[in-house]
Amino acid sequence: MSDKILEVNGLSMHFPLSGGAFRKSTAVVRAVENVSFAVHRGETFGVVGESGSGKTTLGRCIMRILTPTAGTIQFTGKAQEPVELVTSDDSLLRSIWRDIRMVFQDPQSSLNPRLPVIEIVGQCLRKSEKLSGKALADRVSMLLTNVGLRPEILHRYPGAFSGGQRQRLGIARALATNPQLVVADEAVSALDVSIQAQTLNLMQDLQEQFDLTYIFIAHDLAVVEHICDRVAVMYLGQIVELAEKDELFNSPKHPYTRALLQAVPVPDPRKRPAKRVRRGSGEIPSGGLRLDACQFAPRCPHAQDICRNSSPPEKQVGGAAVLCHFAGDI
Numbered sequence: 015m016s017d018k019i020l021e022v023n024g025l026s027m028h029f030p031l032s033g034g035a036f037r038k039s040t041a042v043v044r045a046v047e048n049v050s051f052a053v054h055r056g057e058t059f060g061v062v063g064e065s066g067s068g069k070t071t072l073g074r075c076i077m078r079i080l081t082p083t084a085g086t087i088q089f090t091g092k093a094q095e096p097v098e099l100v101t102s103d104d105s106l107l108r109s110i111w112r113d114i115r116m117v118f119q120d121p122q123s124s125l126n127p128r129l130p131v132i133e134i135v136g137q138c139l140r141k142s143e144k145l146s147g148k149a150l151a152d153r154v155s156m157l158l159t160n161v162g163l164r165p166e167i168l169h170r171y172p173g174a175f176s177g178g179q180r181q182r183l184g185i186a187r188a189l190a191t192n193p194q195l196v197v198a199d200e201a202v203s204a205l206d207v208s209i210q211a212q213t214l215n216l217m218q219d220l221q222e223q224f225d226l227t228y229i230f231i232a233h234d235l236a237v238v239e240h241i242c243d244r245v246a247v248m249y250l251g252q253i254v255e256l257a258e259k260d261e262l263f264n265s266p267k268h269p270y271t272r273a274l275l276q277a278v279p280v281p282d283p284r285k286r287p288a289k290r291v292r293r294g295s296g297e298i299p300s301g302g303l304r305l306d307a308c309q310f311a312p313r314c315p316h317a318q319d320i321c322r323n324s325s326p327p328e329k330q331v332g333g334a335a336v337l338c339h340f341a342g343d344i
C-alpha cells in the first residue's frame with residue numbers, strides 16, 4: 015500500500031473580495047497559495063501558524079468543503095488507487111467523507127445542542143450504514159467507550175457535558191465511519207491545559223488502535239510538539255518550513271519558525287536555545303500576500319533588498335524544506 019495517504023500539489027485557495035469598495039473589484043484574498051506536501055500513512059502531520067495564515071482554509075480544501083482555486087489533492091484510501099479530490103463529484107465525495115473526517119475546534123458550537131448523543135455520534139451511521147434501533151445504540155455505545163465516555167449517556171444532550179467531554183463526543187463522531195484520515199482543526203485549542211493533555215493522549219491512543227493518520231492544525235507549537243511527527247509552518251497562505259518535528263524544534267531554519275518558537279513558554283531556563291534570535295515584530299500584514307517578495311520580509315530581522323523584491327525559492331536545508339532566500343545562512 016502507498017506510503018502516502020494524501021498528496022497535495024500546488025494548492026491555492028483565493029476568495030473574491032466582495033462588498034463595499036470591492037463590489038466591482040476582481041481582487042482576491044490569497045488564503046492559500048501554491049502549497050505542496052505529502053502526508054504519510056500513520057503519521058501525525060502538523061500545520062501551525064498564526065491566525066489568518068490559512069490553516070483552516072487548507073483543512074477545508076482537503077475536506078473538500080471548499081473547492082480550491084488551483085492545485086491537486088490526491089487521497090489514497092483503502093482502494094489503493096489515488097482519488098483526485100479536487101475534481102471529485104458529490105457522490106464520490108460522499109463516500110470519501112467516510113474515510114476522511116474532521117474534528118472541529120469548538121465542541122460547543124460544532125455539536126447540535128438539540129440532538130442527543132446517539133444522534134450526534136450516530137447520525138452518519140444511520141445514513142451510511144442504515145443502522146437504527148439497538149444496532150445503532152450498540153455501535154454508538156462502543157464508540158463512546160473508545161473515547162472514554164460511559165455508554166449510559168446515549169440519550170443526554172451536549173449541554174450536559176464539559177468542554178473536554180464534548181470534544182470526546184466530537185472525536186467519537188469523527189471515528190464513527192472508521193476513517194483513515196482525520197483532519198483535526200484546533201481540536202484542543204478551546205480546552206483547559208490539563209484537558210488538552212488528556213485529549214491529546216486520547217487521540218494518540220486512538221491513532222494506534224485504529225491506524226489513523228492525523229492532520230493536526232494548531233496555532234500553538236507546544237501542542238504540535240506533543241503530538242506531531244512532521245510539521246508544516248504556514249505564514250500568509252504559504253508553507254515557509256516543513257520538517258520532522260525534532261529538526262523543526264531543535265534547529266528551526268526559517269526566521270518565522272524561530273519567532274514562533276520563541277513565543278512558546280519554556281519552563282526550564284536551561285533548555286532555552288543558546289542563541290536567541292530576535293522575534294519578528296508586529297502582526298501578519300493586512301495587505302495580504304505579495305507574489306513578488308518574501309511574505310515575512312516586513313517582520314524579519316534578517317530581511318535584505320532581495321527579500322523585499324523577489325519571492326524566495328524553496329530550499330532544502332538538512333531535512334527541512336524552507337522558503338527563505340537565506341535559508342541555511344542565518
Ligand SMILES: Nc1ncnc2c1ncn2[C@@H]1O[C@H](COP(=O)(O)OP(=O)(O)OP(=O)(O)O)[C@@H](O)[C@H]1O
Pocket residue numbers: 029030043044045063064065066067068069070071072233
Ligand atoms: N470565506 C472567506 N471569504 C473571504 N476570506 C476568507 C474566507 N475564509 C477565510 N478567509 C481569509 O483567508 C485568510 C486565511 O484564513 P484562515 O481562517 O484559513 O486562517 P487560519 O490560519 O485558520 O486562522 P484562524 O486560526 O484564525 O482560523 C484570512 O485572511 C481570512 O480572512
